[in-house]
Amino acid sequence: MFNKETEYALRGLVYIKLQNLKERRPGTLEVAKEIEAPPFFTAKILQRLVRSGFLRSLKGKGGGFFFDPGKPDLPIINLISAIEGDRSFSGCSFGLKQCDSDNPCPLHEKYAPIKEALNKLITEESVQSLAEKVYKKEFSLNEFLK
Amino acid sequence: MFNKETEYALRGLVYIKLQNLKERRPGTLEVAKEIEAPPFFTAKILQRLVRSGFLRSLKGKGGGFFFDPGKPDLPIINLISAIEGDRSFSGCSFGLKQCDSDNPCPLHEKYAPIKEALNKLITEESVQSLAEKVYKKEFSLNEFLK
DNA sequence: TTATTAAAAGACAAAAAGGTCTTTTGGTAA
């Protein structure tokens, strides 16, 4: 569905937010371990997210990653776009230059509604909303991870 | 959505089927040109499809690619599985080891129905059904291709 | 039976994705 970097970023940010809710600021090693991602790669990804302004960090003792409390929620469509580019769910499944109901590919009729649902999903859900769900124990963050 | 190889295979096979309907057997160069894919890469992909048994070919003058008239339709899920492996639309969007309603990730609730729709789509549609749609001029094969 | 045609086979290579590691920088706390 998503590529590895997006997947790790998503899981990592949800984990960080979850810890922030508990007044904690996890570091790279902790995040990597909890989301079962490669530690160095996780570090690199988190660094990029800080540079992109999605996340904040503190160096030194007691340091780690955290969300700016003043910022609004981060819809995952923004995250996906930043990492994978705007290819998101705008393109034609068949490879036409653009997905256009006026010049539809043979998959369009059935694919367009699905694409719309996907776009709705990633627009509506945010890192924070996902973390909330995990916090309420309704959903799992890392059980049976790949 | 799909990777390049799958995309070219899909478009290529639909084009070939379309030409077969017109009693023609296109060759690699023609297919590549019509679906706007790299010629050598297209040739390699078609060769693989022949080896996989999805397609047939004839060498020499008047040669080219064609579908075995005796064979049943080819659902595109089979094509996708053969090229990309079974990763298809079985996995968890969040990266959990498996998508399981008993241990759902925070995206599951909204993503599962979408996944189901995708699986329905690729199971129901076949190379032949897609070619039919193009044949009836209802849908476009290569207008505005990437 | 030979020339021609077109696919098959497979080596090679560029680009992108995924991942590792070392060094530097900037904080914290004793």
Next chain:
DNA sequence: TTACCAAAAGACCTTTTTGTCTTTTAATAA
């Protein structure tokens, strides 16, 4: 003010994906 800690930066590497090209094999037609 020193020792330590943890993120930042960036070089480097591996694997996968995407793509190119040459040589060989097989079919057809003259």
